[in-house]
Amino acid sequence: xxxxxxxxxxxxxxxxxxxxxxxxxxxxxxxxxxxxxxxxxxxxxxxxxxxxxxxxxxxxxxxxxxxxxxxxxxxxxxxxxxxxxxxxxxxxxxxxxxxxxxxxxxxxxxxxxxxxxxxxxxxxxxxxxxxxxxxxxxxxxxxxxxxxxxxxxxxxxxxxxxxxxxxxxxxxxxxxx
Numbered sequence: 001x002x003x004x005x006x007x008x009x010x011x012x013x014x015x016x017x018x019x020x021x022x023x024x025x026x027x028x029x030x031x032x033x034x035x036x037x038x039x040x041x042x043x044x045x046x047x048x049x050x051x052x053x054x055x056x057x058x059x060x061x062x063x064x065x066x067x068x069x070x071x072x073x074x075x076x077x078x079x080x081x082x083x084x085x086x087x088x089x090x091x092x093x094x095x096x097x098x099x100x101x102x103x104x105x106x107x108x109x110x111x112x113x114x115x116x117x118x119x120x121x122x123x124x125x126x127x128x129x130x131x132x133x134x135x136x137x138x139x140x141x142x143x144x145x146x147x148x149x150x151x152x153x154x155x156x157x158x159x160x161x162x163x164x165x166x167x168x169x170x171x172x173x174x175x176x177x
Contacts, residue, residue, distance in 0.1 A: 098156055
């Protein structure tokens with residue numbers, strides 16, 4: 001079955017949303033301190049302190065999203081928070097793999113997309129149990145923006161899986177469909 005990848009779901013960009021129009025180190029530091037303070041509180045409210053598993057529905061800073069997390073559509077392609085839910089609840093997406101891009105200058109959107117497509121396709125079969133071209137499921141990815149790369153050191157590509165026909169309840173690991 002031939003299909004295309006859903007690529008316009010989300011783009012990681014908390015700093016892009018926060019950073020426009022700001023200049024000077026002190027303003028950037030104030031934002032970073034503010035974001036850090038908000039992150040530590042929000043994460044503890046949705047994650048189990050011991051297992052780090054999402055146990056409550058709520059908004060989680062996009063930079064705190066991890067493999068195994070499930071979430072609903074954020075309604076935008078540029079987000080600072082993701083509406084996470086326990087995977088036992090109905091959800092739109094699940095993070096199944098992540099890869100850190102090498103340090104250096106921002107490689108450009110095309111290079112990041114190429115890397116995301118290659119890595120997410122390669123890891124899809126390992127997670128789902130079927131090659132992507134044989135599956136009824138689709139993948140997309142969360143990627144750094146120029147702004148998050150430069151301002152927050154964001155190098156993380158996260159692969160996410162979805163069933164476009166309906167929300168999923170439980171993990172899709174080993175679903176073989």
